[in-house]
Amino acid sequence: MTEPNSAVFTAKEAASDQEVRWCPGCGDYSILKQMQSVIPGLGIKREDIVFISGIGCSSRFPYYMNTYGMHSIHGRAPAVASGLKMVNPDLSVWVITGDGDGLSIGGNHLIHLLRRNLDLNVLLFNNEIYGLTKGQYSPTSEMGKRTKSSPMGSLDHPFNPLALALGADATFVARTIDRDPVHLRGVLETSNLHKGTSFIEIYQNCNVFNDGAFLSYSDKKQKGQHIILLEEGQPLLFDEGKKGIRLNGLKPEIVDLEEGFSANDLWIHDSRDATKAYLLSRFFDDNFPRPFGVFYQEDRPCYEEQLIAQINHAKEIQGETDLDDLLRGKRSWTVD
Amino acid sequence: MNTQSLSKVTIHFAGDSGDGIQLAGSQFTNTTALAGNDLSTFPDFPAEIRAPIGTVAGVSGFQINFGSEKIHTPGGRPDVLVAMNAAAFKKNFPNLKSGGIIVLDSAGFDKKNLRLAAYDESSTPIEDIPKEYQVYAVDITKLNREALKDLSLGSRDKDRSRNMFALGFIYFLYSRSLQTTISFLEAKFKSKPEVLEANLRALNAGYNYGDTIEAISRFKVAPAQMEKGEYRNITGNQATALGLIAAAAKSGLDLFYGSYPITPASDILHELAAHKNRGVKTFQAEDEIAAVTSAIGASFGGALAVTGTSGPGMALKTEGIGLAFMLEIPMVIVNVQRGGPSTGLPTKTEQSDLLQALYGRNGEAPIPVIAANSPADCFSSAFEAARIALEHMTPVILLTDGYIANSSEPWKFPQASSLASIKPPTVKADASHYLPYKRDERDVRSWAIPGTPGLEHRLGGLEKEQETGNVSYEADNHQAMVKVRDRKVRLIAKDYPAQKLIQGPPSGPLLVLGWGNTLGAIQVAVEHALEQGLAVAQLHLKYINPLPEDLGAILSAYERVLIPELNNGQLARLIRDQYLVDAEVLDKIKGQPFLAEEILEKIKSLVEND
Numbered sequence: 001m002t003e004p005n006s007a008v009f010t011a012k013e014a015a016s017d018q019e020v021r022w023c024p025g026c027g028d029y030s031i032l033k034q035m036q037s038v039i040p041g042l043g044i045k046r047e048d049i050v051f052i053s054g055i056g057c058s059s060r061f062p063y064y065m066n067t068y069g070m071h072s073i074h075g076r077a078p079a080v081a082s083g084l085k086m087v088n089p090d091l092s093v094w095v096i097t098g099d100g101d102g103l104s105i106g107g108n109h110l111i112h113l114l115r116r117n118l119d120l121n122v123l124l125f126n127n128e129i130y131g132l133t134k135g136q137y138s139p140t141s142e143m144g145k146r147t148k149s150s151p152m153g154s155l156d157h158p159f160n161p162l163a164l165a166l167g168a169d170a171t172f173v174a175r176t177i178d179r180d181p182v183h184l185r186g187v188l189e190t191s192n193l194h195k196g197t198s199f200i201e202i203y204q205n206c207n208v209f210n211d212g213a214f215l216s217y218s219d220k221k222q223k224g225q226h227i228i229l230l231e232e233g234q235p236l237l238f239d240e241g242k243k244g245i246r247l248n249g250l251k252p253e254i255v256d257l258e259e260g261f262s263a264n265d266l267w268i269h270d271s272r273d274a275t276k277a278y279l280l281s282r283f284f285d286d287n288f289p290r291p292f293g294v295f296y297q298e299d300r301p302c303y304e305e306q307l308i309a310q311i312n313h314a315k316e317i318q319g320e321t322d323l324d325d326l327l328r329g330k331r332s333w334t335v336d
Numbered sequence: 337m338n339t340q341s342l343s344k345v346t347i348h349f350a351g352d353s354g355d356g357i358q359l360a361g362s363q364f365t366n367t368t369a370l371a372g373n374d375l376s377t378f379p380d381f382p383a384e385i386r387a388p389i390g391t392v393a394g395v396s397g398f399q400i401n402f403g404s405e406k407i408h409t410p411g412g413r414p415d416v417l418v419a420m421n422a423a424a425f426k427k428n429f430p431n432l433k434s435g436g437i438i439v440l441d442s443a444g445f446d447k448k449n450l451r452l453a454a455y456d457e458s459s460t461p462i463e464d465i466p467k468e469y470q471v472y473a474v475d476i477t478k479l480n481r482e483a484l485k486d487l488s489l490g491s492r493d494k495d496r497s498r499n500m501f502a503l504g505f506i507y508f509l510y511s512r513s514l515q516t517t518i519s520f521l522e523a524k525f526k527s528k529p530e531v532l533e534a535n536l537r538a539l540n541a542g543y544n545y546g547d548t549i550e551a552i553s554r555f556k557v558a559p560a561q562m563e564k565g566e567y568r569n570i571t572g573n574q575a576t577a578l579g580l581i582a583a584a585a586k587s588g589l590d591l592f593y594g595s596y597p598i599t600p601a602s603d604i605l606h607e608l609a610a611h612k613n614r615g616v617k618t619f620q621a622e623d624e625i626a627a628v629t630s631a632i633g634a635s636f637g638g639a640l641a642v643t644g645t646s647g648p649g650m651a652l653k654t655e656g657i658g659l660a661f662m663l664e665i666p667m668v669i670v671n672v673q674r675g676g677p678s679t680g681l682p683t684k685t686e687q688s689d690l691l692q693a694l695y696g697r698n699g700e701a702p703i704p705v706i707a708a709n710s711p712a713d714c715f716s717s718a719f720e721a722a723r724i725a726l727e728h729m730t731p732v733i734l735l736t737d738g739y740i741a742n743s744s745e746p747w748k749f750p751q752a753s754s755l756a757s758i759k760p761p762t763v764k765a766d767a768s769h770y771l772p773y774k775r776d777e778r779d780v781r782s783w784a785i786p787g788t789p790g791l792e793h794r795l796g797g798l799e800k801e802q803e804t805g806n807v808s809y810e811a812d813n814h815q816a817m818v819k820v821r822d823r824k825v826r827l828i829a830k831d832y833p834a835q836k837l838i839q840g841p842p843s844g845p846l847l848v849l850g851w852g853n854t855l856g857a858i859q860v861a862v863e864h865a866l867e868q869g870l871a872v873a874q875l876h877l878k879y880i881n882p883l884p885e886d887l888g889a890i891l892s893a894y895e896r897v898l899i900p901e902l903n904n905g906q907l908a909r910l911i912r913d914q915y916l917v918d919a920e921v922l923d924k925i926k927g928q929p930f931l932a933e934e935i936l937e938k939i940k941s942l943v944e945n946d
Contacts, residue, residue: 016794018806047789052633055797063794063807068786070636071796072629073659079626083633083641084786086617087592091637091786109629112622307617314612321614323585323752327578331516332568332749333370335559 075106230293361398372559504542579718684927840873
């Protein structure tokens with residue numbers, strides 16, 4: 001007999017009984033599968049796990065997890081999750097959002113969540129397109145993108161999600177991709193260990209409306225030249241170790257290890273260095289390979305912990321006022 | 337010097353919005369309450385924090401009506417006007433009762449102040465006051481500076497205590513003790529001894545000034561015959577906050593209040609934030625939408641979740657309220673109504689969000705609506721809103737408004753033990769298959785809090801299959817769900833107490849039906865009508881959705897129904913819609929509450945014509 005309140009459960013038990021209804025071939029399947037395989041190993045009881053989402057393809061995610069969950073309204077998942085975490089701080093709360101949900105309609109809530117630093121994990125599925133509404137450009141679509149709502153090309157300059165998160169003083173910022181299950185699982189596990197808001201951008205392929213958007217980061221033949229896998233304390237290398245990044249002052253440069261440079265010349269990844277994290281986040285065009293992994297992490301007190309500390313402090317110095325005393329107030333009088 | 341006894345007095349304090357009028361008014365209120373009078377107040381201030389100095393637009397007012405008799409309203413035309421400058425005089429003199437008392441700071445009538453108040457510089461408004469008025473034109477500024485001359489404060493700081501001089505004079509006039517205000521000042525300026533000294537001296541100087549001038553009439557207002565018990569003075573926003581705290585205590589839940597600052601609702605946030613020692617969690621959200629959705633999260637997490645706002649904020653919360661309705665989770669939404677539409681009249685009162693509360697959502701989304709009718713009634717209304725939300729698993733809208741939110745009255749507060757327990761349908765751990773949308777005999781679903789083993793479930797804004805709550809687009813299921821959610825809300829009326837007439841015959845030519853803040857004015861108007869032999873009855877609604885089941889029978893016992901409301905006839909539309917009763921509307925959309933005489937006049941025009 002299975003013990004429903006045990007922290008030990010299988011990936012199969014992590015899946016709900018609902019039929020998954022994303023388009024065949026969608027990158028969301030991979031993310032769901034990695035989550036279902038990672039979450040049983042985190043040592044958290046199933047009843048203490050909650051997934052909160054907004055609206056969009058990615059936001060169907062909570063229906064497929066056999067945990068508590070809420071599919072809320074467009075863009076508001078960070079606020080819903082914040083309220084939940086404030087009243088029930090022992091829960092492990094995961095926010096599932098997308099580039100439209102999290103960066104367009106819900107951009108405001110996202111940045112405020114990041115600066116407040118509640119202990120939540122935010123997974124932003126970035127497919128650079130609106131999928132559920134059938135293919136309009138999103139706030140992460142490249143300029144000039146031709147879609148049904150931009151037949152002559154999009155005029156919108158795209159957001160750089162990680163630079164935005166760092167600008168909002170996020171305490172944990174990472175990037176991963178649907179097509180690399182091992183890396184994805186690793187980032188999910190690491191984010192869970194972080195105390196504070198973890199912001200994880202997941203490149204996710206929409207094979208219907210934006211197929212191949214991230215092909216150069218997942219295709220076996222191309223990706224070597226286009227990605228850097230960030231590892232703590234390790235030099236920034238790519239192209240099978242043939243090339244690396246060095247810092248010339250604050251200016252990153254690509255150097256060729258076969259032409260006189262050694263690993264000792266290279267930028268060593270330090271996820272505690274905010275300046276380096278920002279520079280890394282600017283590896284956002286075709287001039288540099290795209291970094292994947294944990295860009296930045298810092299320890300900063302969580303909002304809900306401080307809220308509870310204030311309440312405890314108030315109880316200590318004022319005492320817990322009796323309801324009768326509270327109703328009576330400071331000045332009352334009696335009519336005989 | 338003689339002292340005259342009065343049964344009721346209305347005083348209007350007025351001055352520039354930086355003159356400390358609200359402080360003087362609230363101090364007079366506290367002193368009056370402790371003296372045992374019944375009272376009602378009405379603060380009325382401009383939307384700007386510091387409106388152009390000296391202008392009529394910048395006048396801040398505070399009216400108090402107090403007496404040895406029962407007081408239902410802040411009074412109509414005042415008996416006494418305190419005017420700190422020409423603009424305050426210009427704005428309020430026309431309202432003063434003929435032959436009333438005027439206390440004014442003559443320094444506020446110099447050429448500059450006359451010009452700012454848009455008087456002709458050569459005019460002499462003080463001299464022009466007709467003979468029948470009793471005028472105390474006192475150079476308060478000069479006398480006050482004189483009293484503080486040896487203090488090292490600058491003259492601007494000294495002038496800031498002019499309000500205390502005026503207050504001291506009024507205390508003398510109405511035979512009041514200074515003690516309450518002295519204690520208040522001592523606490524407020526504990527860390528600023530010089531400012532404290534200035535205020536105490538000003539207060540005493542004003543009082544003594546009354547004592548030294550000759551041939552002054554003083555007044556005495558005896559304590560009112562109040563129901564026995566213990567009282568305190570309370571504003572509507574304070575009472576709302578306390579009602580919510582009490583409901584949390586009586587349901588054994590934590591209170592979460594998510595809000596974004598907005599006039600005139602912010603004082604609820606301020607009040608609740610001061611009660612962290614009772615575990616109250618307040619969250620100043622980044623916007624109105626985050627305020628309501630954080631409350632949704634808090635409700636999902638098992639708290640008594642509340643969000644509060646005013647009209648425009650309510651508009652922003654609309655989608656969130658719809659989600660709470662669809663999820664069927666408990667939540668209280670407080671709308672402290674103000675003049676609309678859009679930004680409207682932020683500091684003025686109105687009852688124009690009733691239809692928004694009833695209908696302002698997409699889809700079929702009926703939500704219980706409760707309206708508070710006086711400052712103290714905000715307590716029981718907030719408590720009741722929370723009870724319905726928690727016991728019936730639904731968002732509930734509580735309507736108050738800027739008038740009762742900022743006004744105050746003596747409140748015979750209840751004993752905590754006399755408040756009923758609130759019992760939400762929370763489910764305990766259960767290993768068997770949990771059905772989140774299975775309903776009881778009241779069509780209410782159960783509440784499973786995350787963290788409870790075995791009850792893991794998902795909910796959302798998509799239409800749900802009955803019982804399981806799984807997403808369903810099935811046609812018959814949608815119709816059934818819409819009907820059951822509607823029936824669930826209608827069944828709430830089964831809990832209501834029977835509707836009782838406030839006064840008047842059980843049938844007859846006219847029923848005056850009200851809701852919200854019009855209670856006091858209608859009460860006075862109907863009392864006068866009855867005294868004058870008119871067969872008029874009064875009924876006041878607290879529950880607006882669902883309407884009480886016995887309301888139809890009451891309405892049908894009268895030939896006509898008059899609905900006075902501070903909007904363009906919103907309750908009247910509802911009554912016509914629900915009962916096919918051709919209700920008469922008395923509308924007032926001026927940002928101000930009703931005066932009893934306005935309602936009485938309308939009553940007479942309807943009944944005497946018959």
